[in-house]
Every structure is written in structure tokens, then in C-alpha cells.
Amino acid sequence: MANDILKYLKEKEYVSGEVLARILGISRVAVWKQIQILKNMEYKITSDQNLGYCLVSHPDLLLPQEIQKGLSTNYIGKVIDYFPELKSTNITAKEKALHRAERIVEGRLIIAERQSAGKGRLGREWFSPAGGIWLSIILYPQLSPSYISRITLMTAVAVVQAIKVYTQIESQIKWPNDVLINEKKVCGILTEMSTELDMINWVVIGIGINVNINIWDFPEDIQKNTTSLKETSGKEISRVKLLQAFLWEFEKYYEKLKKKEFSSILKEWKLYSHTLGRKIRVDMGEKIIIGEAVEINEEGVLILKKEDGELIKIISGTILK
Ligand code: BT5
Numbered sequence: 001m002a003n004d005i006l007k008y009l010k011e012k013e014y015v016s017g018e019v020l021a022r023i024l025g026i027s028r029v030a031v032w033k034q035i036q037i038l039k040n041m042e043y044k045i046t047s048d049q050n051l052g053y054c055l056v057s058h059p060d061l062l063l064p065q066e067i068q069k070g071l072s073t074n075y076i077g078k079v080i081d082y083f084p085e086l087k088s089t090n091i092t093a094k095e096k097a098l099h100r101a102e103r104i105v106e107g108r109l110i111i112a113e114r115q116s117a118g119k120g121r122l123g124r125e126w127f128s129p130a131g132g133i134w135l136s137i138i139l140y141p142q143l144s145p146s147y148i149s150r151i152t153l154m155t156a157v158a159v160v161q162a163i164k165v166y167t168q169i170e171s172q173i174k175w176p177n178d179v180l181i182n183e184k185k186v187c188g189i190l191t192e193m194s195t196e197l198d199m200i201n202w203v204v205i206g207i208g209i210n211v212n213i214n215i216w217d218f219p220e221d222i223q224k225n226t227t228s229l230k231e232t233s234g235k236e237i238s239r240v241k242l243l244q245a246f247l248w249e250f251e252k253y254y255e256k257l258k259k260k261e262f263s264s265i266l267k268e269w270k271l272y273s274h275t276l277g278r279k280i281r282v283d284m285g286e287k288i289i290i291g292e293a294v295e296i297n298e299e300g301v302l303i304l305k306k307e308d309g310e311l312i313k314i315i316s317g318t319i320l321k
Contacts, residue, residue: 001026002037003065009045009055016052062111062133066240067247076107076137076251086112088119088126090190090206093136097194097202107251110136118208121177121190121318122285127219131212131230133239137250139203141258145195148203149300149315152177152191154253154265155205159187160272162246169232172274174319175293175302179209180274184227186210207246211239225321262298269296275319280304282317289314 004024009015021028035053039045042059058066064080071077086092093110112134118126128134141147156173163171163179163186171181179187190206210228218226229237253265270276275293282289282304289312291304302314 001030002034002041005031005034006038006043006055006065009053011055014048014051014054019052060239061113062135062239062243064111067111067243071244071247073107073247073251076254077109077247079105079108081108081110083110083112085114085116086110087117088115088206089134089136090119090192090204091117093138093204093206094192097138097204106138106140108138109247110138119190119206120188126188126190126208127222128208129213129217131210131239132228133207133209133211133243133246135243136204136206139205139254141200141203141254143200143258143260144198145193145200146299147200147257148191148193149176150257150262150265151203151205152189153269153296153300154257154262155189155191155207155250156187157265157268157272158246158249158253159189159207159209161249161268162242163229165249166242166245167229167233167237169229171272173269173272175273175275175296176300176316181227181229181232184225186227186229186232209242209246211242212236262300266296266298266300275302281320282314283320284314284317288320289317 005020008020008023017028017031020031035045041063042061044056046054046056062082064082067077067080089110089112096108114130115128115134118128118134120126156177156179159179160171160173163169169181171179171186174180177189178185187209191203193203194201212230213228215223215231256265277293279292289304291306291312293302294305295303297303304312304314306312
């Protein structure tokens with residue numbers, strides 16, 4: 001109901017309580033109650049006994065109604081579960097993904113303002129205070145598990161594109177899952193999946209973007225290698241607008257991937273690559289390999305050329321500094 005009231009409230013213009021009550025078929029007291037709910041959600045609303053209610057400002061929160069207003073996707077973000085705080089949006093998304101009854105809802109989002117136990121890859125921690133975009137997307141692609149690397153690469157391209165379109169800031173992709181600005185990490189992606197009979201059952205893509213976070217608020221050990229969009233641009237960025245831009249880009253690339261049209265995505269990935277052509281050290285868990293990153297192939301696999309000329313295929317790993 002509070003959402004319905006929001007539709008009829010106007011900025012810089014009063015709407016009377018009586019009109020709102022009539023349109024929505026509720027009492028004026030009920031309207032007043034809903035207005036209090038909106039105020040508790042940090043909407044600034046002034047009230048005047050004679051004139052009614054006027055919306056002064058929207059909260060700087062990633063509320064579903066704020067995101068969905070003006071969202072031009074067909075299905076990504078049509079269902080959003082919003083939380084002021086979660087341990088990890090990926091954990092909650094995985095619980096939801098398991099519910100077969102909800103399986104039809106592709107592109108459901110889990111969003112939290114803060115995460116108390118945000119996750120990186122391999123059990124690493126992801127620092128997630130208020131001011132960032134911390135979200136997970138649930139997908140059910142009819143693809144084989146070998147597509148998982150391509151899904152991560154595609155997500156990174158969508159992040160870079162959205163940042164570019166909305167803030168004009170250029171960023172780069174460090175294989176496989178980091179987005180960097182001036183060598184510093186601004187976004188990380190954590191893709192998790194469950195498979196069944198050589199098909200993907202569900203995929204949860206966790207995306208963390210440092211938006212309005214001051215650099216000195218990051219833990220000391222990561223400050224040197226980390227940045228935020230606010231830090232780079234010198235101003236606060238609308239998280240809602242950036243997220244809308246990202247979801248639109250994401251759906252566009254995901255549609256291509258579902259049709260197995262990865263070549264054009266890979267082309268863009270290469271354009272934004274921070275990795276190709278560099279001599280790198282890759283931690284593969286059991287060993288560290290050194291070589292030149294010569295190619296990312298059509299499966300999203302990194303090809304490393306060792307000093308002796310041997311070519312090594314790397315499906316997953318972490319590039320060391
Ligand atoms: C990642 O892991 O980069 C994946 C991060 C995914 C985060 C999202 S947020 C929404 C969703 N829910 C979750 O719980 N996770 C996902 P990895 O490549 O392993 O990098 C982790 C490393 O990045 C850490 O060990 C730190 O060194 C560094 N780090 C931690 N927090 C950071 C931050 N906010 N910004 C930049 N670097 C960070």
C-alpha cells in the first residue's frame with residue numbers, strides 16, 4: 001500500500017490526503033499511517049493540514065520500488081528481495097534458488113544495504129559497508145556447466161559498460177572476476193552454481209561494487225589496492241541509477257549468452273581487458289604459474305604462455321600482484 005501511495009505522491013506539489021484516500025479506496029487515517037511507513041523508510045515527506053502531502057526527497061536506499069521505477073529490463077530485477085542487512089546476498093540467493101516452485105522467476109535479485117559476512121572466492125572476505133551495491137542475481141540458464149566462466153566474464157563486461165555509461169569512468173577487467181579503475185579494485189564477482197545431469201540447475205551471480213565508500217573506511221590491508229566510484233569521480237553517485245544501468249546491460253549480454261553468442265561479448269571483454277598481454281603470476285591453488293597472458297578462448301579460459309613457450313589453459317585461479 002505504501003508503494004501505491006508513492007505512485008500518487010508528487011515532488012514539489014501537494015496532493016491532498018482526501019484525494020489519495022479516494023484513489024486508493026482507503027480512509028484518510030489509513031493514508032496517514034502509510035505516510036508514516038514511508039517516512040520510516042527515509043522518504044522525506046512534508047505534510048500540510050490544508051494542502052496534504054508533498055514528497056521532498058527519495059531515500060538513498062536500494063529499495064525495490066526505486067529500482068523498478070524506470071527500469072527498462074524485461075525480466076532481470078522484476079522480482080527484488082531487499083534487506084537492510086544480510087550475512088551475504090549469495091547465501092540468501094542460494095537458499096531461494098533451491099526453491100523449485102520459484103524456479104520460473106529468472107533474474108530475481110537479492111539486495112542488501114550491508115553484508116555482515118560478505119564472501120569473496122575461496123572463502124575470502126568481502127568488505128561490504130553501507131554505500132556499496134551488494135547484490136545477487138538468480139538465473140536458470142539452459143546451458144552446460146562449462147558456461148560458468150563465460151557467465152562471470154559476461155557479468156564483468158556488463159559492470160564495465162554500466163560504469164562507463166552512467167559515470168563516464170573507464171574501468172578494466174582483471175581475469176576472471178575483478179573490475180579495476182587505475183589498477184585498483186572497484187568490483188568483485190562471485191559466481192556459484194548447482195548442476196544436474198550436465199546442465200546448470202541454477203546460477204547465483206554475486207556482484208559487489210564499491211560506490212559511495214570513502215577509501216579510509218576500507219580495512220587497512222586492502223586500502224592500497226581498492227577504490228570506489230565516489231573516490232574516483234570525487235562525488236556521490238546515484239546507486240539506484242547505476243544499478244538500473246547495470247541490470248539493463250546485464251540482461252542484454254545474458255540474452256546473447258543464452259543464444260550461445262559469446263564471440264561478441266568476448267570481443268568487448270578483450271577491449272576492456274587488464275590481463276591480456278601482461279606477464280602474470282597465477283595462483284592455481286596447488287601451484288603458482290608464471291607466464292604471459294596471451295589469450296582468452298571462446299570458453300572463457302585464460303591461455304598462459306610460459307617462458308619455455310608451453311601454453312597452459314587456466315580455467316580458474318587468482319592473478320597475484
Ligand atoms: C571477489 O572475490 O572479488 C568476489 C566478491 C563478490 C562480492 C559480492 S557482494 C554481493 C555478493 N554476496 C557476497 O557475499 N559476495 C558477493 P575474490 O576475487 O576472492 O576477492 C576477495 C578479495 O578482495 C579479498 O580477499 C580482499 O583482498 C579484497 N576485498 C575485500 N573486500 C573488498 C572490497 N569491498 N573492495 C575491493 N576489494 C575487496
